[in-house]
Amino acid sequence: MDKINVDYMLAIEEPFMKVPLEQLKREARQSQKLAERETQLVTSGLADLIKKQSSIPAEEYTCILDGLIDKLKVLKRKLEESKQEETLLIHRSKQRAADLNELNDFTSATQSGFQRWCRTRLERVLIDYMLRNGNVDTAKQIMEKSNLEHFADSSLFALVMSTERELREQHSCRGALHWCAENRSALRKIQSSLEFELRLQEFIEMIRGKKNSEAIAYAKKHLTTWSDTQLPRIQRAMTLLAFSPTTTCPPYKHMFDVARWDGLAHEFRMVIFQLYNLPSQPLLHLLLQTGLSALKTPACQSDDTSEHNRNCPVCQTDTLGKLAQGLPLSHHSNSNLVCRITGEKMNEDNPPMRLPNGYVYSLSSLTDMAHKLGGMVKCPRSGEVYSLKDAKKLFIS
Secondary structure, eight states: OOOOOOHHHHHHHHHHHHHHHHHHHHHHHHHHHHHHHHHHHHHHHHHHHHHHTTTSSSHHHHHHHHHHHHHHHHHHHHHHHHHHHHHHHHOOOOOOOHHHHHHHHHHOOTTTHHHHHHHHEEEEHHHHHHHTTOHHHHHHHHHHTTGGGGGGOHHHHHHHHHHHHHHHHHHHHHHHHHHHHHHHHHHHHHTTOOHHHHHHHHHHHHTTTTOOOHHHIIIIIGGGGGGHHOOOOOOOOGGGGGOOOOOHHHHHHHHHHHTTHHHHHHHHHHHHHHHHHHSOOOOOOHHHHHHHHHHHHHGOOOSSSGOHHHHHHHOOTTTHHHHOOOOOOOOOOOOOOOOOOOOOOOOHHHHHEEEESEEEEEHHHHHHHHHTTTEEETTTTTTTTTEEGGGGGGOOO
């Protein structure tokens, strides 16, 4: 029972390692593209300057040359910043790999080192949950207290939260579109239509603001490039030009609905999580659901609350029970008898007692009730009253 299943624990930790590696890969790719683009501009500019050197004044020649040198200096500064970010991500990846590698040193779940590792894991799971839900200050307190900054993907979640806020509150697609431009090739690989949805929303906002001529020009420039995959939606969007934002016509009323901004924010979150191999749910939920699925029984789903066990977390429909919705029922080869009154397990030390009306409760619960009622017991389900002596002991095989 104390043996550690390392393979299972590593499987659920996959996002923990993949996020910094994905960030490193994208940072290196962007640095390479930046270097290639800027050096090409400088090279072409220098070639043109050499051709014109005999036909332009010396002052102008020097000014152009200084401009090219400034471009190279800016490129150098950006590449140095990128190198620092890459070094940080490499260091973070090494620290995370070392943390997971510690699992191979543990042989039992009772080892003090394993308990310390689990405590650290719990803290980083809580940090992940806090960052996902915007509780940044609380997450920072946990990180600083336990020195876990290298285990948190703060920059990624900060990007998600700021972009979501811009979409939901400011009704602006600028930040999201800038991110799409930087990650266009990755979005194409996963066949995401996020950029189209953002462009479509900007088109809708132009119509809402009665800027029809600008909207038509915008559609020609940005929407027609999606005609191979989104032609029906583009045609419907163009029909919006004939409708008012207050229309009640169902398809177009939905397109003018401001709730679309919430949908865009949610889609942005899901897409960025997909690119960085993050689960859509917090890891805390996934870990809790693993345990809840092992406890879930048909009684937990009963509409009759009297069937619920007060000590069962799945039966608590207003808290953990919500996470258990949709989870499969657990498989038990052996049944356990649980007292409806106390929620305690009935066994040889606390045997089940059958009342004359057929209902079964634990000996300890009936004994406590008899002390309060002068040797009598009252059935919680039927309300019938019996003497404690009328209860018959059942034997558990």
